Amino acid sequence: MLTAEQIRAGRALVGWSGAKLAEAAGISLQTVRRMESAVGPGRSSVENLEAVRRALEGAGVVFLDAARDATAGPGVRLRS
Numbered sequence: 001m002l003t004a005e006q007i008r009a010g011r012a013l014v015g016w017s018g019a020k021l022a023e024a025a026g027i028s029l030q031t032v033r034r035m036e037s038a039v040g041p042g043r044s045s046v047e048n049l050e051a052v053r054r055a056l057e058g059a060g061v062v063f064l065d066a067a068r069d070a071t072a073g074p075g076v077r078l079r080s
Helices: 004-013 018-025 029-036 046-058
Strands: 061-064 075-078
Touching: 004 018, 004 029, 004 046, 004 061, 004 075, 018 029, 018 046, 029 046, 046 061
Parallel strands: none
Antiparallel strands: 061 075
């Protein structure tokens, strides 16, 4: 599952505003703001969370899973 920090960082890496992410994902700006807040993406629908993931991945963001590397937490990077 994506974290609020990964969503914010991914958006920052590609230089997108919250409104741009909302548009690209086909969700409301309010939903993006909630996902990026302390509430986090846990209260969002699976469909909305996957829409955000697809939009950011389409822009070149790679999400790093903490489960794959026990020494590091979740993160993001740009596709090379």
